[in-house]
Amino acid sequence: xxxxxxxxxxxxHASTTLAGAxxxxxxxxxxxxxxxxxxxxxxxxxxxxxxxxxxxxxxxxAMDLAFVQRLAKTFEEKFPGxxxxxxxxxxxxxxxxxxxxxxxxxxxxxxxxTADQAHCLxxxxxxxxxxxxxxxxxxxxxPEYYDPDALHITTRILISPIAYNTNLVKAEEVPxxxxxxxxxxxxxxxxxxxxxxxxxxxxxxxxxARELGWEYFEKLAKQRVLQVxxxxxxxxxxxxxxxxxxxxxxGYLVIRYKEEGQPVExxxxxxGTPLATSPSAIFKAAPNPNAARLFQNWMHSREAQQILxxxxxxxxxxxxxxxxxxxxxxxxxxxxxxxxxxVEKTGEEIKARYAQIFKV
Amino acid sequence: MTIALPAERTAPTYKIDLSWPILILFAAxxxxxxxxxxxxxxxxxxxxxxxAFTLDNFKTLVTDPVFVDPLTTTVILATSSxxxxxxxxxxxxxxxxxxxxxxxxxxxxxxxASFVTPPFxxxxxxxxxxxxxxxxxxxxxxxxxxxxxxxxxxxxxSLAGLIFVISAYTFPYxxxxxxxxxxxxxxxxxxxxxxxxxxxxxxxxxxxxxLALPALLAGAIVAFLQAMTLFGSPAILAIxxxxxxxxxxxxxxxxxxxxxxxxxxxxxxxxxxxVFLLRAEHFILGRRGYSVVGGKQGDPRLIRLGALKWAAxxxxxxxxxxxxxxxxxxxxxxxxxxxxxxxxxxxxxTLHNIHFVFFELSATQLAVKNTFLLGAASATIGTIMALxxxxxxxxxAIKGYRALGFLATAPxxxxxxxxxxxxxxxxxxxxxxxxxxxxxxLVAFVTIALPAAYQQLQSAFRSVHTxxxxxxxxxxxxxxxxxxxxxxxxxxxSVIATWCFIFVGVIRELxxxxxxxxxxxxxxxxxxxxxxxxGDLGAISVLGLIMLAITFTVVILxxxxxxxxxxxxxxx
Numbered sequence: 003x004x005x006x007x008x009x010x011x012x013x014x015h016a017s018t019t020l021a022g023a024x025x026x027x028x029x030x031x032x033x034x035x036x037x038x039x040x041x042x043x044x045x046x047x048x049x050x051x052x053x054x055x056x057x058x059x060x061x062x063x064a065m066d067l068a069f070v071q072r073l074a075k076t077f078e079e080k081f082p083g084x085x086x087x088x089x090x091x092x093x094x095x096x097x098x099x100x101x102x103x104x105x106x107x108x109x110x111x112x113x114x115x116t117a118d119q120a121h122c123l124x125x126x127x128x129x130x131x132x133x134x135x136x137x138x139x140x141x142x143x144x145p146e147y148y149d150p151d152a153l154h155i156t157t158r159i160l161i162s163p164i165a166y167n168t169n170l171v172k173a174e175e176v177p178x179x180x181x182x183x184x185x186x187x188x189x190x191x192x193x194x195x196x197x198x199x200x201x202x203x204x205x206x207x208x209x210x211a212r213e214l215g216w217e218y219f220e221k222l223a224k225q226r227v228l229q230v231x232x233x234x235x236x237x238x239x240x241x242x243x244x245x246x247x248x249x250x251x252x253g254y255l256v257i258r259y260k261e262e263g264q265p266v267e268x269x270x271x272x273x274g275t276p277l278a279t280s281p282s283a284i285f286k287a288a289p290n291p292n293a294a295r296l297f298q299n300w301m302h303s304r305e306a307q308q309i310l311x312x313x314x315x316x317x318x319x320x321x322x323x324x325x326x327x328x329x330x331x332x333x334x335x336x337x338x339x340x341x342x343x344x345v346e347k348t349g350e351e352i353k354a355r356y357a358q359i360f361k362v
Numbered sequence: 363m364t365i366a367l368p369a370e371r372t373a374p375t376y377k378i379d380l381s382w383p384i385l386i387l388f389a390a391x392x393x394x395x396x397x398x399x400x401x402x403x404x405x406x407x408x409x410x411x412x413x414a415f416t417l418d419n420f421k422t423l424v425t426d427p428v429f430v431d432p433l434t435t436t437v438i439l440a441t442s443s444x445x446x447x448x449x450x451x452x453x454x455x456x457x458x459x460x461x462x463x464x465x466x467x468x469x470x471x472x473x474x475a476s477f478v479t480p481p482f483x484x485x486x487x488x489x490x491x492x493x494x495x496x497x498x499x500x501x502x503x504x505x506x507x508x509x510x511x512x513x514x515x516x517x518x519x520s521l522a523g524l525i526f527v528i529s530a531y532t533f534p535y536x537x538x539x540x541x542x543x544x545x546x547x548x549x550x551x552x553x554x555x556x557x558x559x560x561x562x563x564x565x566x567x568x569x570x571x572x573l574a575l576p577a578l579l580a581g582a583i584v585a586f587l588q589a590m591t592l593f594g595s596p597a598i599l600a601i602x603x604x605x606x607x608x609x610x611x612x613x614x615x616x617x618x619x620x621x622x623x624x625x626x627x628x629x630x631x632x633x634x635x636x637v638f639l640l641r642a643e644h645f646i647l648g649r650r651g652y653s654v655v656g657g658k659q660g661d662p663r664l665i666r667l668g669a670l671k672w673a674a675x676x677x678x679x680x681x682x683x684x685x686x687x688x689x690x691x692x693x694x695x696x697x698x699x700x701x702x703x704x705x706x707x708x709x710x711x712t713l714h715n716i717h718f719v720f721f722e723l724s725a726t727q728l729a730v731k732n733t734f735l736l737g738a739a740s741a742t743i744g745t746i747m748a749l750x751x752x753x754x755x756x757x758x759a760i761k762g763y764r765a766l767g768f769l770a771t772a773p774x775x776x777x778x779x780x781x782x783x784x785x786x787x788x789x790x791x792x793x794x795x796x797x798x799x800x801x802x803x804l805v806a807f808v809t810i811a812l813p814a815a816y817q818q819l820q821s822a823f824r825s826v827h828t829x830x831x832x833x834x835x836x837x838x839x840x841x842x843x844x845x846x847x848x849x850x851x852x853x854x855x856s857v858i859a860t861w862c863f864i865f866v867g868v869i870r871e872l873x874x875x876x877x878x879x880x881x882x883x884x885x886x887x888x889x890x891x892x893x894x895x896x897g898d899l900g901a902i903s904v905l906g907l908i909m910l911a912i913t914f915t916v917v918i919l920x921x922x923x924x925x926x927x928x929x930x931x932x933x934x
Contacts, residue, residue, distance in 0.1 A: 060881060067898050071722040088724045089881040091892055098618040103880055106790040108798035110882050170495075170511060191512070196601075198617050199895065228519060228602050235897035242703050244496040264701075350619055357428065362601045 040133045040152035042140035045299050050081060052292035058085040059293040062100065063115040064093035064201055064280070065158075066234040066255055069314040076309060077300055084293050092232045093117040093201025093280075097124075104130065109287035112294035113301075115157055117233070117280045118201030119342035120349060122154040125283065132286040136299035138320070143302070147279070147319040154283040155302055158310055159317035159332065162206040162276040164269040165237060165256040170246035179272035180214060183249060184221050192227040193245035196362070198353045199231035206250045206276035207352055208345050209338040213273055216355065222249065223359045241266050250276065257315040257329055270330070274338040279319075385762050388751060392769040395809040399784030400633075400776070406626035406787055419627035429628060432606040436590055439525055439607060443589035444582045446529040447536045450681050452578055454533075455540030460570065462664045463674045469682070470541070476685030477534035478913050480870035480887060481527075482594025483906045486894055487689030488527050489598065490696055490903075492516035496703040498692060519603040527595050530685040532588045536581030543577030544570070549663045562665055576646050583643040587636055591777030593873035594887075598894055608632055609779045613876060622787060629780040637775045690910070693903040702899035715900035719908075723901060728882070729889040730908070733869060736800060736885060740807035741864040745857060747808070748815035753845075756823040757831075767816075774813035781806055782877030798880045806874040811864040818863065822856035823849075862920045866913050 043049075053059075063070050067090050074086035091099065093116040100111055116122070125131050126149070135152040147156040164177060170191075177183050183192060197204040210218065228245050230236060236251030241264045248256075253275075256268045282301060288294045300306055307320040317332055325331070345352075410416045423429045457463045458470060491499050494514040503515040517523055547570060555565040593609040600607055606614065608628060615625040667674055696702040700710040719726055748770070754760050755767040773781070785806055790797035796805065826849055834844040872887040879888045886909050893902045 062881065067723070067893070067896055067901070068718070071718070071724065074724060075722060086724060087728065087881075090725075090896065092895060094618065095895075098616065098620070099881065101618055102616070102620070102790070103798060106795055106797045108880055110798070110880060198614070227604075229604050230602055230897065232896040235895065238897035238899075239496075242493075242496040242701065244493050244703075353617070361431070361604050362606055 040135045042135045042137045043295075043299070044137040045296065045303075049292060049296055049299075053081065053290075053296040054083045056290040056293045057083060058087065059112040059288075059290045059297055060087045060089060060110055061113050061115070061297065062089040062091075062096050062111045064096055064117040065090065065115060066252065066314070072313060073301070073306065073309060076306070077297060080300070081296065084296070086297065092196075092199035093121065094197070094199050094204060097121045097201075100125075104128075109285065109289060111285050112288040112290050113282060113284055113297050115280060115282040115301075116201050117160060117278050118204050118345060119156075119279055119281055119340070120204075120346035121201070122149070122281050122283055123342060123346045125285075126151075126153050130285055130287070132284045132288065132291070132294075134284050134295055134298055136302050138299075138304060139302045142304070142321045143319050144321075149281075154281040155298070156279045156319050157282045157301060158280045158314075159319060160202050160233075160278045160280055161253040161317075161332075161335065161337070162202050162233065162250045162278065163253045163256070164247065164249065164271050165240060165251070165253070165266055166247045166269065167240045167243050167245075168265040168267050170243060176267075177247060177269060177271075180210065180218065180249075181273070183247065184218075184225065188225055188247060190226045191246040192222075192225055192249050193236050193239045193247070193251075194222075194227045194229055194249040195233045195236050195251050196229060196231050196360075197356050200233040201280075202233040202252060202276075202278045203250055204349060204352065205278040205340060205342075205345060206338075207356060208341065208348065209274075209276045210250075211352070212341075212344075213338060216359070219356070219359050223361075227360070229360055229362050237266065254314055254316040261315070261328060270335050272336075274336045277337045277340045279340060382760075384750075384754070385760055385766065388747070388754075388766055389762075389769060391747070392766075392772075395805060395812075396769065396772055396776070399781060399788045402787040403626050403629055403633075403780065403784040406623050407630050409623060411623070419623050420630075422624060423627050423631075429611065429624075432608050432611040433631065435521065435600075435605055436608045439521065439528065439596075440586045440590040442525045443529045443532055444586040446525065447533040447585040448578060448582050450529075451533040451536035451581065452540050452574075454678055454681060455537050456544060456570075456574075457674050457678060458537075459541045459544035460663075460665055461667050461671070461674065463667060463671045463678070465675060469678055472682050472686055473534050473537050474917065475914075476531060476682065477538075478866050478870065478917060479531060479685060479689070480594070480872065480906075480909065481531040481592055482598055482872050482887065482891065482894075483693075483870075483909065484531050484685060484689050485527050485595040485598040486890070486899070486902055486906070487692045488518050488523075488530075490692040490703055490899065491688055492518040492523065493703070494519065498695070498703060498705065499688075501703070518599060521600075521603070521605065524596060524599045524603070525589075526684075527599060528589045528592060529585075531595070532585045532592075533681075533685075535584045535588060536578075539577045539581040539584065540574060543574045547573045552663050566665070579646045580643045583639050583646075587639055587777075590635065591632060591779065591873070593779050593876060594891065597891070609777075609873065612779055612783060616877070622783075625783050626787065629777075629783050632777050633775070633780050636777055640775050693906050696899055696903035697907060699900075702903070715904050719901050719904040725884060725889050726905070729884045729886045732800065732803075732883060733885045733887075733912075736803055736807060737865045737868040739800075739804055740811060740868045741861045743804070744808045744811045744815050744864045745819075745861045748812060748819045748860060749853075749857065751816055752819035752823050753849075756820055757828070767820075770816040771813045773809045776809070778806075778810060778871065778873035779877065781809060782874035785874070786877050797878065798883065800883050802878050803875060803883060803885070806878055807864075807868045807871060810871065810874060811867050814867075815860045815864055818860050819853070819856060822853050826852045858920060862916050865916055869909060869913055 061074065070088050070090055074088055077086055078084065096114065096116055097118070100114065103110055131153040133152040139148055139155050143155070148154070166176060177188070195203045197207040227249065228239065230239060233251045234255060236248040237255035237259060239245050240248045241259045253268060256266050259266050282298060284294045284298050302320065304320055304322050307318040307323045310316050311318050311323050312326050315329055407419055408415060410418060458466045491497050494500060494517040497516060497518065499516055500514040503509065504513065518527065551569050552565050555569050560568065591609065593613065596607040597610045597613065600610055612625050612628045615621045615628065695706055697715055698711055699706045700712045704710055751766050751770045755763045785802055786797060789795065789802050796802035830848050831844050834848045835841065839847065870887065872891060875885055875888050876891060879885065886905060890902050890905050
């Protein structure tokens with residue numbers, strides 16, 4: 003099995019004539035679906051054994067803390083003897099952290115989950131990522147949800163809608179659009195997350211600025227917004243009633259809090275809802291490579307993806323995952339278009355411009 | 363003790379033999395701690411990306427509004443905090459030291475409590491209390507007055523809010539300086555004034571206050587420096603309010619893409635201002651000698667407040683509400699409440715937060731372990747270093763002791779975040795990569811703690827008269843045996859006090875740690891800071907209370923050792 007995989011990986015670098023042979027190989031093994039040149043791998047007893055020998059892994063992620071701890075706990079129960087150490091922070095801070103650690107030759111991260119596809123572009127270019135294709139991803143994910151070289155896989159799909167506290171906003175006053183938030187009546191009542199800390203917000207900022215222009219943010223800055231850092235903090239701030247309306251943030255938390263009985267409601271703005279797909283990757287220099295593979299594999303299995311949908315109320319790229327009522331289908335939401343290449347190119351400029359407008 | 367054995371054999375000549383090696387060893391260690399990081403800091407501030415000499419970083423600093431605004435804000439912040447601290451700490455210090463106000467010992471203990479409370483934890487607690495809409499105090503205000511939903515009494519997310527919170531956790535510095543100065547003023551001078559016919563208030567105005575004035579000025583400077591170099595509280599309150607201070611700006615410069623050269627340049631003004639103000643403080647306190655001239659001193663005379671003493675006590679407790687009672691209450695409430703900013707009732711009582719922190723949050727164990735390890739190691743190493751240096755300087759045991767004393771005191775002029783930047787620039791690169799290990803945090807914590815520990819032990823050594831040591835030497839003991847049998851037992855309380863002082867300091871440190879941690883070397887303070895980013899207030903409250911519990915356990919254990927309680931406050 004291992005030899006097959008190696009020979010196929012070499013094919014990646016081979017000439018076009020060899021590509022035909024690769025296609026033939028794919029035909030002869032229909033049971034093991036292929037993604038590009040990297041063979042898909044199931045969770046095997048050998049992998050579990052090897053992972054248990056390592057006994058731990060470090061998972062850097064931008065997921066909401068309660069959710070990621072739940073995910074880690076489920077994994078630890080399923081594969082006893084492998085501890086998951088969660089390093090949770092905003093995606094942009096995770097990116098900074100990994101950059102700083104790798105800059106000093108510290109290879110502590112095993113698996114990363116960021117909320118900003120642009121990060122994977124950078125890591126891929128740096129040659130930091132290890133190829134790995136879990137079987138279920140090859141079988142049940144659309145190719146748009148994984149890297150052709152199997153270096154990163156979209157774990158979850160996030161949206162950054164508007165939301166409000168139902169005790170603080172009357173039904174007839176509910177804002178319908180981003181433009182509506184510029185009404186003076188919302189001055190001092192908005193809370194917003196920051197693109198220099200949150201990957202979701204970095205993407206949302208790029209998309210909103212592209213659709214509405216930077217003038218939108220210049221006007222918004224005059225509304226005395228409460229500026230928090232993480233996209234997972236804005237839903238908490240409106241749930242507490244600290245502010246009436248969140249301009250951006252993790253939509254899934256709003257739905258979750260609403261289902262818990264907290265006074266929050268989501269709004270899909272007329273202009274379109276910003277979208278951020280959230281990829282995961284294994285690092286080549288991972289100190290626990292087998293545990294990393296096992297975790298990456300399991301995280302994209304139907305079991306984990308179902309937790310993502312049922313418990314965390316996020317969108318899954320897994321075709322077999324059953325939707326749970328209460329969340330509007332992605333196909334029924336007017337979405338803004340995600341553009342990781344543009345984020346990668348202009349991210350620095352976006353942060354600088356944002357800091358100039360909002361003063362932080 | 364461990365050095366006692368080999369030294370006994372070489373006793374007759376070791377003094378000459380060891381003085382240079384000891385000096386060189388300690389000077390080298392101190393250079394690694396201080397000179398290297400500061401040199402890299404200055405170097406970085408003077409080069410561009412390619413390494414060529416430039417002054418552009420400083421030009422940006424003074425022209426770009428992105429830097430000028432935080433600089434202005436920081437000056438306003440530090441000045442206001444300093445004034446407020448003096449305005450409240452001075453009368454409080456006077457009431458505790460010179461009047462017959464009841465519960466004076468309790469008040470001192472409570473000031474210690476506010477002193478050991480990490481300022482960033484206080485800031486988060488005050489978010490729970492005084493966030494304009496969800497804050498508990500504002501909720502109470504609306505419930506009592508029937509004010510509409512969008513009206514509030516306090517807004518903690520503002521410059522005024524930040525100044526308030528910083529003052530609440532800075533005033534102990536001023537209080538301690540003033541109370542100690544007043545404790546030391548001899549009663550004879552006041553007696554003389556009274557005998558000559560002055561009334562109580564005249565005496566206070568003419569004698570007591572002028573004698574305490576240098577301490578007040580020194581307190582003002584210390585408070586200014588504290589407010590200027592604090593990182594946690596501004597990061598928690600200023601960013602939501604939409605402004606930066608210098609410390610948060612420096613921190614944000616390490617976000618991707620990192621701009622270390624600008625961060626280094628932005629650190630320089632903090633460094634220069636600190637050195638300058640400390641020189642000023644030294645100058646002011648240096649002139650205070652006249653106040654304690656004279657032979658035997660009478661005890662300070664307590665002024666009878668009469669009925670006013672209850673008003674005074676109310677005033678003092680009102681002040682102490684801000685750093686102690688209200689924030690601790692808010693944290694306790696958030697720990698057991700389903701919604702962090704709702705009052706605990708039977709309906710929303712929960713143990714979920716505690717369960718989450720202890721059984722689900724995977725970072726807890728590592729952070730607590732790291733914190734304990736670093737606290738104990740820094741305290742032990744710092745105390746030993748301070749002990750040796752204090753001994754060498756007070757007994758003038760070796761040549762060049764002055765240089766040692768200077769180096770041990772120098773870190774006091776380096777703000778935590780500046781040290782963090784300097785250490786990061788020095789040790790995140792070959793040849794010596796300490797970044798990513800606990801060592802770099804250890805270096806930072808020892809450096810930060812050394813000046814205070816050194817001063818504390820130096821004064822302890824001075825209080826042990828050399829007569830006792832000389833007697834022992836004359837009776838035939840070696841120098842080290844004398845140290846073991848005579849000096850060490852006499853110093854024991856001070857040494858333990860110093861150890862605890864460093865330990866508590868390490869637990870509440872954030873500004874250097876935030877620059878130096880990696881995911882594997884996280885400490886509780888950094889964990890709390892990360893949790894604040896995502897607004898997990900319940901978990902923060904639990905961790906904060908754990909942190910306070912550890913701190914108070916240490917402080918109380920030490921307080922049971924006779925004489926420590928006061929010693930700590932005096933030297934804090």
